[in-house]
Amino acid sequence: MALRQEPLLRDTAWMARASRWLPTAIPLSRLVLVIIVAAFVLAMVWVQQTQTLVRLGGEIQRLERRLETVVLERQQILAELAVHNDLSRVQRIAYTELEMREPLRPVFARARPLPPGVSFDLPLWAAPTQPLAEYPWWEDVTREISAQISRLAE
Secondary structure, X not given: OHHHHHHHHHHHHHHHHXXXXXXXXXXXXXXXHHHHHHHXXXXXXXXXXXXXXXXXXXXXXXXXXXXXXXXHHHHHHHHHHHHHOOHHHHHHHHHHOOOXXXXXXXXXXXXXXXXXXXXXXXXXXXXXXXXXXXXXXXXHHHXXXXXXXXHXXX
């Protein structure tokens, strides 16, 4: 008889050990306290997020005002440049003080595409040129070594 009941006792011991790890009923006062603390923490996080958003909104408004100021300054500078560098004045200075001449074929720009760096109001000789390419230092060293080797081989 004891042999038959042994597996049942083993199972009840296992259930007793497992029941120690299972959660027990939480008292109502603790549950209310947990809910109040969680609501308070959530409210504090919400307040911090709102403060951050308000701070960001103020910074964005300040940057927008600064951008408007910069755009207005840029427009004023462009207007001053347009008044200062009007085309008739630039042409008059170019033809008188700089002794430039009018192009012989003014339809050159429409006849074929302009070379790179040449605009409509510049003569070809005033076009910017490409900078000269300078070789890196090791290329000079390599050439000198190869010249020495060639001299020794001869």
